[in-house]
Amino acid sequence: MKLFHNVMLHVSVASVLIMTAWAVFFYWAIIDEVNDEVDDSLEDYSESLIISYLNGEEMPSLNNGSNNQFYMYDVSKEYAETYPLMSYRDEMVYIDEKLEYEPARILMTIFKTDSGYKELVVYTPTIDKLDLQRSILGWIIALYVGILLILLLLNMWIFRRNMKPLYVLLSWFNNYKIGSGYTPLANKSNITxxxxxxxxxxxxxxxxxxxxxxxxxxxxxxxxxxxxxxxxxxxxxxxxxxxxxxxxxxxxxxxxxxxxxxxxxxxxxxxxxxxxxxNGQYADVKDVSINSIIGQYVETFNDIYASKNIRVNVSETSSLHMQMNESLAVMLVSNLLKNAYLHNIENGVIEINIAENGFSVSNSGQAALDPSKIFTRFYQGSKKEGSTGLGLALVYTICKANNIKIMYQFKDKMHEFVVSQ
CATH class of the missing domain: 1.10.287 (Helix Hairpins)
Structure with a gap:
């Protein structure tokens, strides 16, 4: 994962958590403030009704043009002592004028009179409050998304701007090759x-x-x-x-x-x-025909190892060209072919397949070699006269220097080396 993506991931997660906590806290703070305003209104209305009742004044009619409604009834002393003197709740109430149930905020107050205890229930429809809550929620979500996007974009801009010297350094490193000279690294950053x-x-x-x-x-x-x-x-x-x-x-x-x-x-x-x-001392790169090199060295090795009576099958499905130093290409092919002849059995077989993206060299064998050691220096499955133990190490080094893939496998009693671009 790139440094930029890693930093942005952590910043994004932290920003989402912080902004979510802020949005939830802000929403409930606003809703609590809205409820406080409604509760204060109900409390004032309830207090004026109790004062009017205790003073023997005429109670206002239910159809008084106000959203607030009330009803009053007697309660026992035990009931009054059991329940709190004042409590709030939200529930659905039936509105006679509209002949339907609507959400309402309710205040229940218990007070004492000369004749006993009474409970006053005051309520007000909260349709407007629900609309206000939905509006508040919508704006908070919009604000949440907007601020979060702005923070992320701002962090991206700040990060890229401040990390520009690092990207310049990485680009310089990618273009630098040891031994080919280098342009001095210009430092325009004031960061220590x-x-x-x-x-x-x-x-x-x-x-x-x-x-x-x-x-x-x-x-x-x-x-x-x-x-x-x-x-x-x-x-x-x-x-x-x-x-x-x-x-x-x-x-x-x-x-x-x-x-x-x-x-x-x-x-x-x-x-x-x-x-x-x-050390990269073979820097002269050109287009090299692998087909012609293989054809040339197959004829040479057939003469050298004629006594082993090895049958060679060459399959060319395409013309293979590689961009590399010609001397290294010759070393790559000749070492693979020499390995196939030298470590083959009497009356054995060599299979050579040339395709568009690579080639393979297979030779007869008795047992698989260790894939983790086969390309190391001086590793030999079985000691052969004339072998230095460096041929496959050379092949691997050439492939690595030219960004070419090489793989070894043993199947059907054949050692196979696959070279691909």
Missing amino acids: EFKNLYEAVTISVERNEKLYEQQKLFIGNASHEMQTPLAICLNRLEMLMDDENLSEKQMEEIAKTHQTLENITRMNKSLLLLCKIE
Whole structure:
């Protein structure tokens, strides 16, 4: 999840909770205020009726042009002592004039007279109050949605504006490639944290560039300094092997030493090649035809491994082209094919399928290899003469450097390597 989405999610949840709590509290506060106004009106009306009754004045008629209505009746002393002297409630009452039930706010008051206790029930229809409540609720919802949207949009604008230096830094990082030079990172932010981040990134990039140059120089020197003495040793051994005075035992030992040095030479070249690929020293990218490379190396390996009597089936359903360094493309194909020939069985089979988005190389086998280790350096399911254990590691490194997917699977007694763009 992006930082922007994560922040906005938390801000949205917090805003919704706070605004909801405010809306509920505000609504009930307004409704309580409305009820207080109605209750005060009923209380004043009830008080004037009680005073008029106690003073012996004539009680107003029910049809007095007012919304307030009342009725009065005698109650027992026990009733008066049991119930509160004044209470409010909302209920449906029958209105004689309209011949229907309507919601009303009711005040019940118990008071004492010379003859005993009486209960006065005063009520007023609350149709207007319900309309007012609905209106208040509607406006609160509209206000709630409006304020919430404004807050979210404001937070989005503030966040994007304040996090702009971070997005500039990320964009700069996406375009930066080690060893290809870089444009200094321009810092136009006054925020201390971003200033420190920009300085740290600049220092880190400069350090990486220096280390990269040192490593590239080391690889070049190592390649030259190690290959030369190895070649000299091999030449000397070959000269010794031409000596007719050597015994058969000595010849065998020299031949073994010669083979060991050749393996070391190949391993040294492969390790140096791995380092160069990982350091991005193969930057020359072009359109490469995989079909032609496979066709060329199938013929070559058929001649080299003719003694194993391997049957090769090549299926081309499409012309496959990849955007990569041509030397790396040759290494990718040749190492996969060499692996299929070298680790095949006598009279085995190699299946090569070329499609529009990739190709696969399968060879006969007896048991599955460990998929988690097969692309690691020096991993070999079974030791084969002439194998350095770096071929598949090279393949994986080339694929990774060019954003190409590679997958291994074992099915129907076939080791299959699938390369896809």
